[in-house]
Amino acid sequence: MSFRNRLALFLIVTLVCVQAATAVFTYVYLRHDLEEQGKRELASNMAAFTRQLDFLSRRASDGVEVLALDYALREAIAARNEGTELSALRNHGMRIGATRMMLIGLDGAIAADTGGPSRRSGVFADAPLLEAATLNDRGTALITEGNRIFWVIVVPVRAPLPIAFIAAFIPVDDVLLRKIREISSSQNAIMLAVRQGNAWQPAARTTGDIVPDFPPVPETGENTALVTHGGAEYLAIAAPLETADSSRPIAAIVALPLENALSAYRRLMTWMVAVLSLSVAAAAGGAALIVRRFARPLEVLAGTAQRIAEGDYSDPPVIHQSDEIGRLSRAIANMTRAIAERETALTGAMETAELARSQAVKANEAKSHFLANMSHELRTPLNAIVGFGEMLEQEVLGPLGSGRYLEYARHIRESGDHLRGLFERMLELADAGSRKLDIATDPVPASELLRSAAELHRSLAKKENIHLALHIAPDENASLRGDALKLRQAIANVIHNAIKFTPAKGTVAISSMVDNTCYRIRVSDTGVGILPELQSLVLQPFHRLRSALDGQHQGAGLGLPYAKVIVESHGGTISISSEAGHGTVVAIDLPLSLGAVSHAA
Amino acid sequence: MRRTVPIAALGALLLASSSHAASVDVSVVDQSGHPLPDAIVELIPAASQPPAPTALAQESIVDQRRETFFPLVSLVPMGGDIVFTNHDTTMHQVYSFSAIKQFALEVDQGQRSRAVVFEKPGIAAIGCNIHDQMITYVYVARSPWTVRTDASGYARIATIPPGSYRATIWHPHLPAGQAPSVVSLVVAGDRAELKTSLPVHGSDQAPKKSKHMDMY
Numbered sequence: 001m002s003f004r005n006r007l008a009l010f011l012i013v014t015l016v017c018v019q020a021a022t023a024v025f026t027y028v029y030l031r032h033d034l035e036e037q038g039k040r041e042l043a044s045n046m047a048a049f050t051r052q053l054d055f056l057s058r059r060a061s062d063g064v065e066v067l068a069l070d071y072a073l074r075e076a077i078a079a080r081n082e083g084t085e086l087s088a089l090r091n092h093g094m095r096i097g098a099t100r101m102m103l104i105g106l107d108g109a110i111a112a113d114t115g116g117p118s119r120r121s122g123v124f125a126d127a128p129l130l131e132a133a134t135l136n137d138r139g140t141a142l143i144t145e146g147n148r149i150f151w152v153i154v155v156p157v158r159a160p161l162p163i164a165f166i167a168a169f170i171p172v173d174d175v176l177l178r179k180i181r182e183i184s185s186s187q188n189a190i191m192l193a194v195r196q197g198n199a200w201q202p203a204a205r206t207t208g209d210i211v212p213d214f215p216p217v218p219e220t221g222e223n224t225a226l227v228t229h230g231g232a233e234y235l236a237i238a239a240p241l242e243t244a245d246s247s248r249p250i251a252a253i254v255a256l257p258l259e260n261a262l263s264a265y266r267r268l269m270t271w272m273v274a275v276l277s278l279s280v281a282a283a284a285g286g287a288a289l290i291v292r293r294f295a296r297p298l299e300v301l302a303g304t305a306q307r308i309a310e311g312d313y314s315d316p317p318v319i320h321q322s323d324e325i326g327r328l329s330r331a332i333a334n335m336t337r338a339i340a341e342r343e344t345a346l347t348g349a350m351e352t353a354e355l356a357r358s359q360a361v362k363a364n365e366a367k368s369h370f371l372a373n374m375s376h377e378l379r380t381p382l383n384a385i386v387g388f389g390e391m392l393e394q395e396v397l398g399p400l401g402s403g404r405y406l407e408y409a410r411h412i413r414e415s416g417d418h419l420r421g422l423f424e425r426m427l428e429l430a431d432a433g434s435r436k437l438d439i440a441t442d443p444v445p446a447s448e449l450l451r452s453a454a455e456l457h458r459s460l461a462k463k464e465n466i467h468l469a470l471h472i473a474p475d476e477n478a479s480l481r482g483d484a485l486k487l488r489q490a491i492a493n494v495i496h497n498a499i500k501f502t503p504a505k506g507t508v509a510i511s512s513m514v515d516n517t518c519y520r521i522r523v524s525d526t527g528v529g530i531l532p533e534l535q536s537l538v539l540q541p542f543h544r545l546r547s548a549l550d551g552q553h554q555g556a557g558l559g560l561p562y563a564k565v566i567v568e569s570h571g572g573t574i575s576i577s578s579e580a581g582h583g584t585v586v587a588i589d590l591p592l593s594l595g596a597v598s599h600a601a
Numbered sequence: 602m603r604r605t606v607p608i609a610a611l612g613a614l615l616l617a618s619s620s621h622a623a624s625v626d627v628s629v630v631d632q633s634g635h636p637l638p639d640a641i642v643e644l645i646p647a648a649s650q651p652p653a654p655t656a657l658a659q660e661s662i663v664d665q666r667r668e669t670f671f672p673l674v675s676l677v678p679m680g681g682d683i684v685f686t687n688h689d690t691t692m693h694q695v696y697s698f699s700a701i702k703q704f705a706l707e708v709d710q711g712q713r714s715r716a717v718v719f720e721k722p723g724i725a726a727i728g729c730n731i732h733d734q735m736i737t738y739v740y741v742a743r744s745p746w747t748v749r750t751d752a753s754g755y756a757r758i759a760t761i762p763p764g765s766y767r768a769t770i771w772h773p774h775l776p777a778g779q780a781p782s783v784v785s786l787v788v789a790g791d792r793a794e795l796k797t798s799l800p801v802h803g804s805d806q807a808p809k810k811s812k813h814m815d816m817y
Contacts, residue, residue, distance in 0.1 A: 069733055071696070074698060077698070079703075106777075134777055158728070158733065159696075159698040159726070160728025160729075160733065160735070161777075162777060163698065
């Protein structure tokens with residue numbers, strides 16, 4: 001799922017969840033609030049209920065008290081005249097609205113009873129009522145009689161001491177309940193019910209349309225239930241009423257129409273649905289906006305990065321936004337241009353370098369070719385010069401006459417020889433440069449080779465007043481493989497160079513040692529030395545150190561390059577280490593012939 | 602209501618021979634230890650009938666002033682009588698439905714009634730049919746050794762033969778239904794002492810005032 005879809009889904013799901021949670025919470029809260037309100041109302045109703053009953057029955061109560069003071073009744077009681085008693089009770093009962101009157105002795109025995117649904121006899125069941133009457137002049141309580149509820153008022157008869165009690169039974173019926181509701185603050189329907197076994201039987205109700213079904217009421221405490229009646233929902237809350245001991249439990253039930261409370265909720269829900277719709281629309285819009293501002297630019301940038309990876313540096317699309325995405329886009333565009341420029345420059349440099357290299361190679365080839373050609377071309381006349389010089393020197397065709405001619409002839413022949421040697425080496429160098437050097441593979445005794453190379457320059461050293469020190473490895477059997485003449489020339493060149501650049505009274509030391517499969521030659525001098533940055537140059541053809549070119553050193557600059565070519569063509573190495581003013585050491589390492597080594601072993 | 606009557610003190614002192622008459626000092630206190638006036642103490646021989654209570658005054662006056670009977674308790678012997686006098690500003694209708702005596706008579710202000718004779722022993726509660734809060738009691742004694750405590754809760758039986766007696770102690774403010782307290786007393790020598798306490802309710806003499814008094 002794309003970022004865009006996830007975002008939109010997340011926003012919408014979150015909104016819907018929040019709205020649903022709010023709706024549920026609101027409903028639960030309202031329901032709870034209604035319940036609490038009902039319970040409070042019921043609690044206050046119940047607290048006030050008996051007071052309201054008392055208040056409403058005050059007239060009846062007063063009537064009973066007046067009867068208790070009636071002289072004739074007291075006389076009849078004293079005289080145990082039941083007929084008079086009953087007559088007085090009936091007359092007075094009718095006056096005060098009591099449906100039943102009782103005369104009760106001090107011992108609780110019922111002395112007279114105008115009767116009710118079931119005529120009582122024996123002992124009045126609620127002694128606490130009689131006690132209350134004795135102590136407070138009046139005792140009242142709710143009592144059930146069958147399925148009906150009575151408000152019982154008990155008053156003592158004094159003559160002047162208590163001689164009996166009168167009990168008046170005022171029916172708590174629909175009329176009385178309605179009166180109670182009229183004086184109470186609540187206008188909700190109230191019903192009183194009497195417990196019959198496990199069921200509750202309605203005994204009185206304020207209106208006829210109160211819910212017929214109501215929840216089970218616990219003996220104590222409160223209970224609530226949702227009941228439906230006539231298509232309307234009610235929250236029924238029940239609370240037990242305090243009754244006389246002998247009474248069955250009585251419950252007061254208040255039915256609160258849910259419609260009233262929930263209409264506010266429904267209005268709220270309408271608003272909430274509207275808000276939800278707006279929120280979802282806002283979420284969708286927000287998601288679209290975010291997609292336009294973030295998701296799509298990110299996709300474009302991802303494409304750009306991919307193109308750069310594939311080497312396409314054409315101008316990437318720039319996202320014109322002032323936010324981070326826009327900055328990122330511009331940065332990527334700049335980066336792309338920088339990469340493109342750098343790559344172009346690099347390619348150009350590489351082409352230039354390649355061109356230069358190929359030109360250099362060609363030039364080198366041409367040079368070598370030229371040199372080879374020139375050497376051949378020059379050698380022929382040079383042979384003639386040397387040959388005829390020798391003939392002159394040896395006076396083959398007769399004496400030259402003057403000694404001076406003879407000397408000149410010798411100069412011609414020596415110069416020719418020198419030139420020819422130069423050409424030979426140039427040719428060889430040229431051949432080496434064009435890899436045309438042919439190297440013989442004859443066995444070459446190493447120490448003999450070195451010694452002969454050194455001997456070549458003994459006279460030169462003497463002439464230059466330079467001490468030539470030889471430390472040749474004692475192993476006479478060390479053998480190389482290659483061209484003895486060329487190797488000797490190469491080593492001789494190195495020694496010659498050392499002598500040439502060493503001032504008088506200096507020393508040129510030549511040493512060798514056999515190291516495993518390698519024959520190591522060291523030629524060290526006490527000369528002027530070579531600067532480190534020039535050391536590699538001296539091994540290249542035609543380079544002579546300018547600093548050393550002070551007139552006293554002459555040469556074609558071919559000695560060391562020639563040595564390098566020859567040594568390397570024999571599989572060896574040559575290197576120079578030097579400190580300016582402290583002499584130079586040239587190290588030549590040549591591979592030993594295996595046969596020679598085994599022979600030596 | 603069932604309640605035991607604590608006997609604070611009960612004692613007899615033997616100071617003289619049995620041939621002499623003795624006297625008994627009676628003092629009654631309430632449950633708080635305060636002297637209890639208007640308590641009746643009647644001594645009846647444990648083993649025989651008491652002689653006729655001729656020693657007691659045969660006639661008593663019960664006066665009515667400020668809608669109140671005075672005294673609260675009258676003591677008469679069997680056969681004795683009570684005359685009600687009216688020093689009030691209104692008429693009174695005196696009546697009793699008591700077991701020992703039922704009567705009703707009107708007494709105008711400034712008048713006195715005929716003598717009401719009490720033949721039977723016991724207690725008669727007497728009220729006024731007009732003023733329900735008015736109440737007085739007549740204790741009809743069968744023993745000559747019956748006394749009523751004075752304001753300090755004290756009374757004296759001057760002459761009584763030594764012997765064993767049952768002492769009945771009664772007061773109008775005994776709790777409703779509460780039977781009089783009965784204790785045994787042995788009188789030996791010439792002086793005996795009876796100290797007892799009674800639980801009574803309230804300190805006001807009359808029962809609660811009726812709120813309907815004004816109706817008449």
